[in-house]
Amino acid sequence: MNPFQWPDNGAVSLICKRKWAETSTSVSVTLAPESGEPLCFDFIPGQFITLGIEIDGKMEYRAYSLSSIPNQTELQLTIKRVVDGKVSNYIVDSLEEGHVVSVLKPAGEFHIEQPHGERIVLLSAGCGITPVMSMAKTLLADDNDNTDIHFIHAATALDQVIYHQELLEMAASHERFHLDVMLEDAKGSHYLEGRLTQAALKQYCPDIADRSAFLCGPVGFMAAMQENLQALGMNMDYFYQESFTPAESEQPEVTQQGLADKAQALSQASVFVPTFDAQVEVKVGSVLIDALEAAKVPVIAACRSGICGSCKCKVTQGEYTRTSTATLTEEELEQGFVLACSCQIGSDVEVALN
Ligand code: FES
Structure with a gap:
């Protein structure tokens, strides 16, 4: 069967083939080419895709991990209702079979091809189960x-x-x-009730400290699990986690000249995007994605957290700082590529989208 060809840049249109309820708060959907031609999707188990959906006349982008395995003719996602989750809740409530969505190619460094030992532990909570399910199914199918x-x-x-x-x-x-x-409320089941403490992890998996770990779930859960695994003596060189929530901001990396000083922080800078003949004035220190959106440049920002890479663009002139460089290669960094959601403007800048 022929492989599905992902474009290097930009989105493709895929059709929602099937949709079903997984639980009372989550649904699974599958996506396939609009043409109906059976093509195999390639990705590394654990990776995510960025989904673009038009809601109330505005394109909204979000990143979702894939739960299917590679080389199948449909991609599967599972999405859970979340408080104020505009896109997730729209998918749960309103996306129907036959609807078309925009999709950016699979990406992400949280995947099963990261170095790991012969024994692994896949740890998840809630909808964080999707990428580790893809990893488990892929390994078992081989x-x-x-x-x-x-x-x-x-x-x-x-x-x-x-x-x-x-x-x-x-x-x-x-x-x-x-x-x-492990269930918070284990009524009607034989599973243990409570939280995944160090003792519980050790009880379930006595050799857990000797395993490689892949972790995905809500931020608080992941922080607690990381602490537990560290305390149990795991070698954290073989510990991987996925999160679509912003990390604590770090000291910005100065890429060209020094950071704007306090006086400069109040001054104005212009952001110019020649391809779209778009220009906007902003305060020095503003985040590039806000400036691009204000200038009506069609830039995609799925996570706004410096994780998914969808807002990649290139600063061809001017000063800036970067707080995340995830998904960018060394070469791209040298060439001036930035993640617009994690780039602070330091002076007048000129920007190219690709
Ligand atoms: S929007 Fe995801 S990295 Fe910028």
């Missing part, structure tokens, strides 16, 4: 792979465990797949 997988998932209640039946079937049919579930 007859030449011997990775021993301990899958530990936390959820609020039994009926909120996403992919529960599929996980039970994986555990029943693969000796090298071990499943544990």
Whole structure:
């Protein structure tokens, strides 16, 4: 079967083929080419795609991890309702089979090809299960792979465990797949009730400290799990995590000249994008994405947190600082590429989108 060709830049249109409820608060959808031609999607298990959906006349972009495995003719995502989650809640409530969405190619460094040992632990909570599910299914589908997988998932209640039946079937049919579930309210199940403390992790998986770990879930959960794994003695060189939430901002990296001083911080700078003949005046220190949006330049910003890479552009002239360089290569950094959502303007700048 022919592979699906992702463009290097820009989005493709895919059609929502199927949609079903996973739990009372989450849905799964699959995406395929509009043409109906069966083409295989390539990506590395654990990666995400950026989805663009028009809501109330405005394109909104968000990043979602893939839960399907590579080389299938449909991409699968699972999306959970979240408080004030404009795009997620729209997908849960209003996206229908047959609707067309924009999709940017798979990206991200949280994936199963990162160096790891022969024993791994996949740790997740809530909708954070999607990328680790893709990793587990891919490893189990490979007859030449011997990775021993301990899958530990936390959820609020039994009926909120996403992919529960599929996980039970994986555990029943693969000796090298071990499943544990921790519930906040374990009524009606044989699972343990409570939180994933160090003691619980050790009880579920006595050799957890000797494993490589892949972690995904809400920010608080991930911080607690990282602390637990560190305290249990895990080698953190083999610890990987995914988050679409901003990290604590770090000291900006000065890329060209010194940071604007206090007096300069109050002064104005112009942002010029020749391709669109767009120009806007902003305060020095403003974030580039805000300036580009104010100038009506069609830039995509899916996470606004310096993680997904969708807002990549190039500063061809002028001074700036960067607080995130995720997804940018050394070469791109040297050439002046920035993530607009994580780039502060230091003087008049000229910008190219690609
Ligand atoms: S919007 Fe995701 S990196 Fe900027």
